[in-house]
Amino acid sequence: MKNVKCCKCVKCDKEYEACANITTCECGGILDVIYDYDYIKTIFNKEVLKNREDQTMWRYRELLPIEADTIPKGLRVGNSPIYKTDKIAKMLNIKELYIKDDGINPTSSLKDRASAMAVTKAIEAGYDTIACSSTGNAASSLAGNAAAAGLKTYIFVPSRAPKGKVAQLLMFGSNLTSVLGSYEETFDLSKKAIEKYGWYNRNAAINPYLSEGKKTVALEICEQLQFEAPDFVCVSVGDGCTIAGVYKGFYDMYNVGLIEKIPRLISVQAEGCCPINTAVLSNKDWTPQEENTYADSIAVGVPRNADKAIKAIKDSNGIAVNVTDDEIRSAQRFLAKECGVFGEPAGVTATAGLIKLCNKNAIPHDATVVSIVTGNGLKDIESAIENCNEPVRCKNSLPEFEAAMKEHNIIVK
């Protein structure tokens, strides 16, 4: 890879050759992929992008850690829509708001970006089997992308994973294990099995390429906003890998000279599980927490990418804010109703945080903000239905219809 210099430990700075199946540093630290921006600038610019036919995440391949001759397999990932919503911007009293709907990816979450990368790297490294543990979305996206690419999967989810994600995993033909325990225990079992059987490891905790896949959401935001970086970008945070990836995408774009500033990241966690934000707000090391939130995708008490995430928030002069489950529920209804984007609970947590900050006047009124929705609401239908009023029920009769509407206090007109 001519565009990649090496992989470097975020803890001890030790450098490693960027081989396709590299994991963590010998000190236990997470690795970061280091690019040769001087070289990349000679082959990558706005004109190159403009003329590129590839509409997927791979259109940014000069900034991605894959071999020059690799043809990625798997599903069509990326190019998710960004919606400008003047209505909500006005309600929140900010200048511009964009909702980036990443729930529209092939398996309906942002995690497709990481899984497509994992599948590509696994094939580069010559593996035919790939494994991971996940709260759900990493798993279902891996299963889908691996199925499309013809790889076998072993996947470990905590037994609390919502039915929608389990349905995807079973359908995609994964060898699925539902672990009777927390995400931490699920991760631990996957680690032991991967070590014993030698499968390619798609755990975001260990694989430095995954956040490189996720960063494509930030690369897209830059391009979709005509390379005018927004002032703030809101991200729901669980394991920390996504916000680290978002930062990396903007960092890359800044370093190749395509944007003039790196946006301030808004890290939003659930009050019931916020180890990363607690560390940022207290300026101390992170410590494990319980997983007390219904937003399952970000219920991660022992975040494996905490170091990268905390660095990303601090380096971007970011903001950390926690929200209650009720604030998440409210944001879910609000986003769906006001702009037609139905996100899963963890997917709308970012927007819940933005609403909270705007209500506190903590965001300047002239700010341009992007809020990322990381997963589709169909992933967790039961919690969505609990979050809404019942539908009106009646037989095929206009008077019955009108009476039922009245009972629900809906004025028909």
Place this chain on the structure above:
Amino acid sequence: MKNVKCCKCVKCDKEYEACANITTCECGGILDVIYDYDYIKTIFNKEVLKNREDQTMWRYRELLPIEADTIPKGLRVGNSPIYKTDKIAKMLNIKELYIKDDGINPTSSLKDRASAMAVTKAIEAGYDTIACSSTGNAASSLAGNAAAAGLKTYIFVPSRAPKGKVAQLLMFGSNLTSVLGSYEETFDLSKKAIEKYGWYNRNAAINPYLSEGKKTVALEICEQLQFEAPDFVCVSVGDGCTIAGVYKGFYDMYNVGLIEKIPRLISVQAEGCCPINTAVLSNKDWTPQEENTYADSIAVGVPRNADKAIKAIKDSNGIAVNVTDDEIRSAQRFLAKECGVFGEPAGVTATAGLIKLCNKNAIPHDATVVSIVTGNGLKDIESAIENCNEPVRCKNSLPEFEAAMKEHNIIVK
């Protein structure tokens, strides 16, 4: 609209001016939008398309019934992926197979194409409220697109509509009525309410513009296959509006000279509810049937677009084939496992039909085939889970994991 000549009754040929809120002919027949292909050829060709930045369904606006200065609101619809799957083509012993995954649209079904059109026409006609009856997907797509465009909705679904679709409707803030009865009764109630309250009517049975929205899936297929029309296109059929739209798209492309033939359509219905195919196979008029299939989106016993659909199948020298619910279940697992596309039951019915025909040697081995998946499997999680084996369950222990896998007859390696 300079590109549209008129709306013409498919039954009695009477012509009407194509105003934005036109419904059916006075004889009761459905209307078809008639284009001025000679004019369109002067402004639309491959070069125009190649240079067009718009990646949504509106990139084909010269072939769509909207005013030249209309800026469509709503969600970003269209540009769904088409996957070439050599593996399945080989299994089915045909030359080429493409899976067009329309479940990736913003509310996760092909119906977004029709709803985006309905919302656009409603706004053109000056309405602020829009209504429909639906088995689910038309409804949820209307609710989502209307929410994005700032329109109010009244929506009627039969009480059997799956939870996923109901969750979407409630989230998008629709005034939702769950009708205790069949789709036919649901439709009837919506008709009475729409007549009384004067809302814009998004019923595919009545609104000639909806199949014009749906046809964009065929326009995309042409462009994605470099204007080499496939030999066959498989479509799941319920109301008949979708297959009529698919035909219209190819008909348009043929008439503006961008493809050299119209593909033969394969109309696939569920054995438990197949009034359109019964009419085609018996060469008689269609008659109502019961709605005995779990594939809810195509369980339409009284299809409102039967005339257009039957004409489309016949005019394309098409094939009608019915499949059992078990064949649909099998196709759902097959598509997910072999190419990573997880469709809802009605969404994969087209592929079930193709598999059946190939097993009977009824498709030439040198054929190029496209099979359209019309909706995402997450729309109906419960039926998907019933359709799969249980996951393996164990605690965080490698020996327990291995024992549980063995019990499920999975060889871990």
